[in-house]
Amino acid sequence: MRIVVSGGGTGGHIYPALALIREIQKVNKDAEFLYIGTEQGLEGKLVRRENIPFESIHITGFKRKLSFENVKTIYRFLKGVSRSKKLLKEFNADVVIGTGGYVCGPVVYAAAKLGIPSIIHEQNSIPGLTNKFLSRYVDKIAICFKEAEGFFPKEKVVFTGNPRASEVLNQDGKQGRESVGLRLDVPAVLIFGGSRGARPINEAVIKSFSEFSGKPYQVLYVTGDAHFDAVKKEVELVGSPHNVVIKPFVHNMPEVLAGIDLTVARAGATTLAELTALGIPSILIPSPYVTNNHQEKNARSLSEHGAARLLLEKDLTSKRLVEEIDKIFMDEDLLQSMKKSAEDLGVRDAAGRLYQVMIDLAN
Numbered sequence: 508m509r510i511v512v513s514g515g516g517t518g519g520h521i522y523p524a525l526a527l528i529r530e531i532q533k534v535n536k537d538a539e540f541l542y543i544g545t546e547q548g549l550e551g552k553l554v555r556r557e558n559i560p561f562e563s564i565h566i567t568g569f570k571r572k573l574s575f576e577n578v579k580t581i582y583r584f585l586k587g588v589s590r591s592k593k594l595l596k597e598f599n600a601d602v603v604i605g606t607g608g609y610v611c612g613p614v615v616y617a618a619a620k621l622g623i624p625s626i627i628h629e630q631n632s633i634p635g636l637t638n639k640f641l642s643r644y645v646d647k648i649a650i651c652f653k654e655a656e657g658f659f660p661k662e663k664v665v666f667t668g669n670p671r672a673s674e675v676l677n678q679d680g681k682q683g684r685e686s687v688g689l690r691l692d693v694p695a696v697l698i699f700g701g702s703r704g705a706r707p708i709n710e711a712v713i714k715s716f717s718e719f720s721g722k723p724y725q726v727l728y729v730t731g732d733a734h735f736d737a738v739k740k741e742v743e744l745v746g747s748p749h750n751v752v753i754k755p756f757v758h759n760m761p762e763v764l765a766g767i768d769l770t771v772a773r774a775g776a777t778t779l780a781e782l783t784a785l786g787i788p789s790i791l792i793p794s795p796y797v798t799n800n801h802q803e804k805n806a807r808s809l810s811e812h813g814a815a816r817l818l819l820e821k822d823l824t825s826k827r828l829v830e831e832i833d834k835i836f837m838d839e840d841l842l843q844s845m846k847k848s849a850e851d852l853g854v855r856d857a858a859g860r861l862y863q864v865m866i867d868l869a870n
């Protein structure tokens with residue numbers, strides 16, 4: 508099968524695409540892949556690291572306000588469609604899947620216009636602009652939250668879950684801990700703000716450093732690549748406790764997650780798919796800066812089930828952050844019940860389900 512995958516901008520769209528590719532490679536040695544992304548997004552870097560054939564197109568997103576930029580965006584979209592058509596024909600694609608981000612717009616639209624079977628994968632509980640637009644043209648829409656169903660034509664929707672949930676399974680947590688310098692004998696909390704890091708979380712974490720120093724747990728704090736230098740400067744001023752490990756980005760997240768007892772994170776949909784697949788309790792601080800506040804809705808679907816505790820950014824202080832972590836670590840019953848509730852929500856066979864949708868369509 509010749510498969511074109513497109514998805515970009517942030518890790519939340521790219522990691523599900525990569526997970527899907529890796530899972531298909533395991534079961535179908537003859538499958539061939541072409542990834543179409545942009546040069547500006549994280550995908551150029553992440554996909555090339557995996558030695559997957561990569562082609563790029565130039566595209567930007569629509570501004571919600573009326574502006575001349577939107578005229579340029581329409582022009583880039585049309586140019587992107589024509590380049591995508593050329594790439595799809597040259598590659599002779601059997602099926603095309605978009606996992607989100609602006610770049611999927613022209614690629615998946617071009618596939619639909621050429622009559623190539625097409626799918627979009629919506630990770631979130633509320634879809635973004637690109638997927639809403641594409642839903643009119645594609646053959647199937649794979650979703651990860653039941654709440655997303657109502658936004659799409661009913662007959663096209665299929666619940667698959669997020670392929671990243673399958674990829675994080677069966678990893679070696681001991682190796683994960685050792686790879687980032689965490690001790691093996693003390694509980695560990697991972698704190699990170701999505702694939703790009705989040706300044707409000709960074710600010711609260713740095714202010715918590717003095718409190719962390721006496722705690723019976725250790726902290727793996729991932730700042731996000733772009734924030735690392737600024738954080739390092741501030742940390743030099745306040746000093747870093749011996750039980751806090753600081754990293755700009757973690758490339759082996761599946762392995763690291765396998766060694767983690769509790770997570771503090773934004774509520775990006777792919778992160779949530781990983782946490783539920785592994786049954787990791789979490790404190791979720793949804794980003795209020797995303798379309799239709801979709802992260803809060805993502806987060807509530809876990810917190811209402813007892814799998815996570817919700818901490819809104821407006822209530823985030825260093826004191827509250829440490830209190831929330833302590834509350835869970837000091838109460839073994841709470842920790843275990845959150846673990847179990849998270850596990851109940853995991854869709855661990857998501858990659859296989861999504862691949863099956865692709866096979867059915869291509870045939």
Ligand SMILES: CC(=O)N[C@H]1[C@@H](OP(=O)(O)OP(=O)(O)OC[C@H]2O[C@@H](n3ccc(=O)[nH]c3=O)[C@H](O)[C@@H]2O)O[C@H](CO)[C@@H](O)[C@@H]1O
Pocket residue numbers: 517518519520522607630631671699700701702703729755756757758759760773774775776777778779781794797801802
């Ligand atoms: C600001 C924004 O628009 N965020 C969106 C983006 O989030 P974002 O890109 O942050 O996506 P997620 O939180 O869903 O996923 C992050 C991914 O990056 C990985 N990771 C993260 C940090 C790190 O150091 N190493 C690493 O590998 C995580 O394990 C996960 O696989 O896409 C998500 C999925 O559509 C959306 O729900 C989010 O609202």
